[in-house]
Amino acid sequence: MVDLVSKRMFDSFQKYAPTNALCNESLASIETLKRFSHENRTRKKDFQNAHANLFAIKEDLPQVAIEMQRKACNGLTCYCIKSTSPVNESRRELTNLALKNILDYCPATKKVTLMNRIFNHLAQVYELKKYPYPQVEGTVVRDERVKRAIDATSLQQFQDTDGNDDDVYQGLLQRNTARAKKLLHDMRSKLSDFLLRFTSWVLYKLLPCFLNAVVVHPQDVEMLQQAGKTNLPMIFLPLHRSHLDYILMSFILLNNDVKCPLVASGDNLRIPFFGSLLRGLGAFFIKRRVDPIMGRKDLLYKTILHTYMNESLRAGHNIEFFLEGGRTRTGKPCMPKYGILSVIVEAVIDGTVEDALLVPVSINYEKLVDGNFVREQLGQPKEMESFWSAIKAIWHVLNSNYGMIRVDFNQPFSLCKMIKTFNTNGRIPTTFNKQLKSNPSSTSLYGTDVVSDEHKSIVESISKHVIYDCSFTQAVMSTNAVAFLLLNKFRNGCKAQVLVDALEELKLDLIAKGKEIGFVGDNLDIINYSIDLLGPGLVRKEKDKHEEYIRPVAMLPNVIELSYYSNALVPTFALDSLIAISLFAMDLSKGYVDQTDLIEHCTRLCDHLQYEFIFCKPCQTLEDNILGAIDNMIQRHECFSLEPRNEDTSSKRVYFNADMDDDNDVYIRPVRLYLNSKGKDHLLFLRSLLMPLVDIYAVTAECMTQLVGRNLHERELVGDILEYIRTQLRAGSLQYQESVSVDPIKNALKLFQKMDLVEIHQEKKIRLYYLKDEQDNDESVRVVYDKINAYRRKQTLDDDIFDKLATREDEDEVDDEEEEEELVEFA
Known part of the structure; x- marks a missing residue:
């Protein structure tokens, strides 16, 4: 009672x-x-x-607090990074310390004169702190490691020729020496202090032409300045969204007296004039892709790259590179490539450098400066960069409006200490749960180099930790929030006031999850501003009987670009969405599910989508994160309850019953999650977030029957899958137009390769797909298809189940009111 x-x-x-x-x-x-x-x-x-x-008398329920204010400085949310940071932790509150627009930020000059006030930008770049940027080209050529690589390559080539003439060997030696110098000449950076200052002055004039603001937090800048005093090289690891990323990074660091880094750039950017300009701003050019077979044999190129990076670190250079490899085409963070980081990790482990500070960086744009990636997602080949395409792009950019850019620098942490954290007695600590392991890229330096398994685990753990942190601390821009709501909640349009209310609710959800919101102001003004930025090609306003309706353009190809902005928020709700998808794939006729079964289904689905998201940090357990997401769904949206209605639970505990088995050991009865009718709409909303991905994976699995008894070129196979998806959309079998997307199809093929269904043969730029010998039949393909398609099963009893729940809860409401009256009388 x-x-x-x-x-x-x-x-x-x-x-x-x-x-x-x-x-x-x-x-x-x-x-x-x-x-x-x-x-x-x-x-x-x-x-x-x-x-x-x-x-x-009642046992306490678990306390789940909702943070309404900004947390501590970015990157301090994980204990394993807190312990490795050499920089003092300093809290920052957005309410007490305003963000700064770098375009307006001109520090006071040493001498305040009329000329300084008139030419303030010129005076500023003139008085910036000067750093030495030594050239290491000569040191690399003389390095013993390079000489040994030249000798080894020449000897191998000499043995392959079956020759005995010493002149032939000497000729090979000279040829490889010349090749080594050319590789280094094409790769090297020519970072120039004068060019940095001149470019900074030009950017002060050009950036306001198409940007409203470039926003950073002053505490981030102070943190970097403090880290620079340690005299350890800093490794900047930003998320890669635009070609403007590395220019903005150097611009911000230079104008805040932080040493500018060398930037690893793809050799596709080594184009006339612009390639030389980037080289002078710190870019060093590396191969984007390496042939899996020839890459293992090309010892000389790997040695030149490794030695150049090691000598640069030893000379005191900071380094910047993108863990994702290339720019994200979908708006979601990409899976990390481990090549360059493995070089730096080995440099620290073998003592080439004492230590290095890793600095994760989150960059987000209100509107992407590079245009969109619709052509590539529709299966068309990428257009290679050229001088004239660069000129055309710059002219277009200068005559457009791209809103605001937000840059967040996370807490720097010691790479040396981080390695020790992930390497206890040569192994990952047993307290860390088994993670979803993905195969490294066979075309990256990491995939072709000889790296010990121990070091591979360390590199993979650190990389995923950085990507996870960057994604988590990335500020949500107004265009992200509006596109997310329109595409996933109001695909058929809604009234302006309805969208205003939904935006407010979304902001509360983001705050509860610890996300930083990169916009302030009246919600209606924010929505109108975002719609203007996105343009009528993506979002339209319509008036009907004095009421304003807002509708997304949810048709190809526009919906792909709109989904790019929406996808910035999808990783935040990814686990919630997978829980909802798993829930609707289970039997709901009883009105409840066992929490253990739900976690098992969700874990299996996470494994299927492991190439799309990083669901937890390496120092976390996936199960704990799923449980946290379930708790959030209980507390915030009342999707579940932990005990049924209309049931006397006086003799039961809220979360479990402790019973005794035959051996007098205590065991815990499985927790039951009872459905609430109040949470139906939220569950259906969450389910819709990742259903396009599940559809793509299922359709790709179904198309694997095309490989039975034959092989297909990658472009042909992906093209056939895209065409089949279009056919299903026209037939109404698929609901989401954004399912026509190349990147998820390629990720699905990676998954099937890991599941031992598909094999890939690659030589040069040709990739052939075929089924493994023991899987080369329709039945094996059907098994894989059924595993994924099970999560697409549409619940036919949804309405009946939730209607019954609503009726039962209405009856309980009456009972509640009567008991409350009795309780008041009793009190």
Whole structure:
């Protein structure tokens, strides 16, 4: 009876507590509930004491607080990084310390004169702190490691010729020496302090032509300046969204007296004039892809690259490179490439450099400066960069508006200490749960180089940690939020006020998840601003009987570009979405599911989508993250309850029953998650977020029957899958137009390769796909297809189940009111 009465009182207080209090406080504990009771109701002291004693009988519920203010400085959310940072932790609050627009930021000059005020940008770049940028080309050529590589390559070539003439060997030696110098000449950076300053002055004039602001947090800048005083090289690791990324990075660092880095750039950018300009701004050019067979044999190129990077670190250069490899084509962070980081990790392990500071960087754009990647996602080949294409792009950019850019520098952490964290006695600590392991790229330096398994695990763990942190700390821009809501919640359009309310709710969800919101102001103004930036090709306003409707352009090819902006938010809700998808794939006829079964289904689905998202950091467990997401769905949106309605639970614990087995050992009864009708709409919304990906993977699996008894070129296979998806869309079998996308198809093929269904033969630029010998039949393909297609099963009992729940809860509402009246009389 006591249990039932306390439960009813808890529901009563939760129902009538003020809305603003619910937003800023947690109702997750009885102590918090008593505080709300004290603040909002005037009771006699004896009733308050009796009230407290009554609640003391009930076991406390788990406390889940919702952070309404900015957390500590970016990157301090993980204990394994906190312990490795040489920089003092300093909290920052957005309410107390405003963001700064770098385009307006001109520090006071040493001498305030009329000329300095007139030519303030020129005076600023003139008075910037000067750093030495030594050239290491000569050191690399003389390095013993390079000489040994030249000798080894020449000897191997000499043996392959079956010759015995010493002149032939000497000729090979000279030829490889010349090749080594040419490789280094084409690769090297010519970082120039003068060119940096001149380019900075030009950017001060050009960036305001197409950008409203380039925003950074001043505490981030102070943190980098403090890290620079350690005299350790800093390794900047930004997410890669645009060619403007590395220019902005150097621009921001230079104008805040932080040493500019050398930037690893793809050799596709080594074009006339612009290639030389980038080289002078710090770019060194590396091969984007390496042939898996020839790459293993090309010892000379690998040695030149390794030695150049090692000598640059030893000379005190900072380095910047993109863990994702290339720019993201979908808006989601890409899986990391391990090549360059493996070189730096080995340099620290073998003592070439004492240590290095890794600095994850999050960059986000209100509107992407590079245009869009619609052509590539529709299966058309990428257009290679050229001088005239660069000129055309620059002219277009200068005559457009791209809004604001937000750059967040995360907490620097010691690579040496991080290696020790992930390497306890030569192994990953047993407290770290088994992660979803992905195969390294066969075309990256990491895939072709000889790296010990121990070092591979360390490199992979650090890389995924960095990508996860960058994604988590990336600020949400207004265009991301509006595109996310329109594409996933209001695909058929909605009234402006409905979108305003949804945006407010989304902001609360993001704050609860610890995300930083990169926009402020009235929600209606934010929506109108975002719609203007996105343009009528993506979002349209319509008026109907004096009411304004806002509709997304959810058709090809526009929907692919709109999904790019929406996808910036999808990783935040990825686990929630997979829980909803897994839930609807289970039997819901009983009105509840076992939490263990739900976690098992969700884990299996995470494994299928392991090339799309990093679901947890290497120092976390996937199961804990899933449980955290379930708790959030219970607390924030009441999707589930932990006990059924209309059931006497006076003799039961809230979360589990402890029973005794035959051996007198305590075991825990599986937790049951009971569906709530209130959470139906939210569950359906979450399910829709990743259903396009599940559809793509299922259709790709179905198309694997084309490989039975034959092989196909990658372009032909992907083209056939895209055409089949279009056919299914026209037939109505698929619902989401954004399913026509190349990147998820390629990721699905990687998954099938890991599942030992598909094999890939690659030589030069040709990739052939074929089924493994033991899997070369329709039945094996059907097995894989069924595993994925099980999550597409549409619940036919949804409406009936939730209608019954709603009816039952309405009856409970009447019972609640009657019991509350009796409780008041009793009190």
